[in-house]
Amino acid sequence: DVKVTQSSRYLVKRTGEKVFLECVQDMDHENMFWYRQDPGLGLRLIYFSYDVKMKEKGDIPEGYSVSREKKERFSLILESASTNQTSMYLCASSFPSGAYTDTQYFGPGTRLTVL
Amino acid sequence: TQLLEQSPQFLSIQEGENLTVYCNSSSVFSSLQWYRQEPGEGPVLLVTVVTGGEVKKLKRLTFQFGDARKDSSLHITAAQPGDTGLYLCAGAGYNFNKFYFGSGTKLNVKP
Numbered sequence: 205d206v207k208v209t210q211s212s213r214y215l216v217k218r219t220g221e222k223v224f225l226e227c228v229q230d231m232d233h234e235n236m237f238w239y240r241q242d243p244g245l246g247l248r249l250i251y252f253s254y255d256v257k258m259k260e261k262g263d264i265p266e267g268y269s270v271s272r273e274k275k276e277r278f279s280l281i282l283e284s285a286s287t288n289q290t291s292m293y294l295c296a297s298s299f300p301s302g303a304y305t306d307t308q309y310f311g312p313g314t315r316l317t318v319l
Numbered sequence: 320t321q322l323l324e325q326s327p328q329f330l331s332i333q334e335g336e337n338l339t340v341y342c343n344s345s346s347v348f349s350s351l352q353w354y355r356q357e358p359g360e361g362p363v364l365l366v367t368v369v370t371g372g373e374v375k376k377l378k379r380l381t382f383q384f385g386d387a388r389k390d391s392s393l394h395i396t397a398a399q400p401g402d403t404g405l406y407l408c409a410g411a412g413y414n415f416n417k418f419y420f421g422s423g424t425k426l427n428v429k430p
Binding site (some may be wrong): 208212239244245246247248249252262294296304307308310311312313 | 321325328330359360361362364367407409411417418419420421422423
């Protein structure tokens with residue numbers, strides 16, 4: 205079974221803190237993604253990576269950065285956390301099939317609260 | 320603005336009833352996926368439809384991709400409490416690494 209793990213299920217941080225969210229997958233997938241999930245808005249893509257050290261901006265990258273130093277690990281960084289970044293953060297990975305049918309495997313999510 | 324609009328946003332029904340969830344867009348997608356997410360977990364893929372007009376069945380769930388590849392529906396027959404969850408549709412753009420998710424339909428099936 206594919207497993208995607210996220211470093212924390214719940215996290216509480218203060219405004220202005222630097223926050224690291226870690227994601228690890230064990231299936232040697234090339235693609236990894238970070239989404240945030242808010243009620244009524246579905247999942248919105250923050251960043252994705254299709255190879256080690258490669259990254260591309262998603263739809264809402266402002267206030268975030270990412271790091272992918274190893275194939276299995278994809279980190280999301282909030283440079284200076286703000287209250288509007290309070291959300292559920294989901295990591296996913298996929299193997300690129302090249303046929304528009306990639307299956308994304310999601311981690312359980314990290315619920316981040318910024319006070 | 321959501322690229323994919325889902326309706327209804329919430330649905331609460333009794334066990335045994337049938338229901339349909341819709342996923343609509345003005346954009347054309349190369350494929351469309353449906354996921355189910357249970358509380359405290361990440362979404363899990365149910366099905367991928369690729370061809371316009373395609374219908375796929377997964378036990379009591381029937382998925383359809385519109386002829387123009389802009390919309391999709393999920394029909395559940397004789398819903399059970401185990402079907403409770405958040406249903407998300409996701410469309411693949413022509414940059415096939417990227418998917419666009421709908422806003423979700425929260426289904427509650429009461430015993």
